[in-house]
Structure formats: C-alpha cells, structure tokens
Amino acid sequence: MRYNGYLVDLDGTIYRGKEIIPAGKRFVETLQKKDIPFLFVTNNTTKTPEDVVQRLKNEFEIRVEPEEVYTATLATIDYMRDAKRGSSFYAIGESGLIQLILQAGFTWNEKDPDYVVVGLDSEVTYDKLTTATLAIQQGALFIGTNPDKNIPTERGLVPGAGSLIALLETSTQQRAVYIGKPEAIIMEKALEQIELTKQEVLMVGDNYETDIQSGIRNGLDSLLVLSGFTTKEVVPHLPIKPTYIVDSLDEWTF
Structure with missing residues (x-):
C-alpha cells in the first residue's frame, strides 16, 4: 500500500545508540529522493529538534530539517497551549x-x-x-x-x-x-504537523510497546522493524499484530 507520509522513530530504527543502522539511513534517503513527507517522532525530551538534526548530520550523515523532528517536548508545549490553564x-x-x-x-x-x-x-x-x-x-x-x-x-x-x-x-x-508515544496526544499533534490524516500515514518503529502501540491505539497502520527493542522471538506472542513486520527497512517497498 502506498502512503502519503511516514511517522518514524529514531533510536532502534534509524540508529542504535551510537551506531547507524544502514537500512534506516537508506530508508530516510529514499523518502527524501521520492519527496515523501516524513516526521521523526521521538519521546526524547533531553534534546531540541535542532540538537537532533545536528546529531543526525554529524554522527550519521543524515541531513534533515528541524521541522522534520517532533519531540515529546513540542507535543507537551502544544498540549499546554490547548489546555489554557x-x-x-x-x-x-x-x-x-x-x-x-x-x-x-x-x-x-x-x-x-x-x-x-x-x-x-x-x-x-x-x-x-x-x-x-x-x-x-x-x-x-x-x-x-x-x-x-x-x-x-x-x-x-x-x-x-x-x-x-x-x-x-x-x-x-x-x-x-x-503526552508521548503511544498516547493519542503526540500522535494527533504529529498528524497536524505533517498535515495528513491517519489513513494517509504509516507509523514506523522498532518498539512494539511505544511505536507500534501508537499506531494500534490511534488508528494508524504500523510497520515494526526488528532492528531494535522488539525481537523476532516475541513476535508470535504479540496480542495485536502490527500491520507490517520486516527484519530490515531495506525490505520495505514504497
């Protein structure tokens, strides 16, 4: 199925700690080459989007814009503004x-x-x-x-x-x-940011409990890549399966 946009996790999906996941890098480059909108959605609140961009560039040679990074901090600020407390x-x-x-x-x-x-x-x-x-x-x-x-x-x-x-x-x-994954707040705000509907977007990540549950709980299709947190051994026992499961993002066809 063709998707108009992608919400993508970082650690365990694009890199693992301080090491690049080559298939993850190629995945991002393919999105850029095909001019498909994407947004990195991360629960990390210790770094600003600009920090994330610099790290991707300096450590992994992945070049993106701050507007393509949506952190739990940004979602928190958006929620605080909406709450008007x-x-x-x-x-x-x-x-x-x-x-x-x-x-x-x-x-x-x-x-x-x-x-x-x-x-x-x-x-x-x-x-x-x-x-x-x-x-x-x-x-x-x-x-x-x-x-x-x-x-x-x-x-x-x-x-x-x-x-x-x-x-x-x-x-x-x-x-x-x-606020953060797998809660509805960050997913709804991320969709606003990427300006697409749930039906148009695929959630991509390595962690069933956060990334994939973000899709399952909030009505988005999900792609579990077995490159990080969730291992192949637990897949048969998952209560609700992701829409797609791949060993490597190289297996994904756009």
Missing part, C-alpha cells in the same frame, strides 16, 4: 525540555505553578521531587512527557522518564496526563 510551570527535566517551554512563553514558577511537567532528568534530586509533589497537591496540572519506564544503554536498562513520573504519581496519588 495558565502561563507558569515547574519542570523536572533537562534543557531540551525546560528551555523550549520557556521559549514558548511560559514562566518558571516553583511555588504555585499552573503546570508541573516531568521528563527525564539525569540530575534529579529529592528537592526537585518534593517541589513537584507539593505543586501537584496544590492543584498544578500534572503532565508526564512520556511513559518510557526504561532507556536501553550499553550498561543495560536504566530509569526513564516514566519511572520518575510513577514516583510522583505515588507521592501525589494523582495520575499524570501522558
């Missing part, structure tokens, strides 16, 4: 999250913010968690940038943003509004 926020996260929210016109507020946004923070402290807990208890809208409990690294599976959010859900007895 106020203009102040407190966040647990890194510069790729906090600086972009500030640039979007929101103001930092540790005492009584309108929003508490929680993403991955490699320098999280008990004091930060306490500030967030108290603000949520006082009525701030609790936003979790993405539900990823772990991040795969060369050391193993380390805590992800979802682990920090879960801690705050316990301390506040409130469930966060989740």
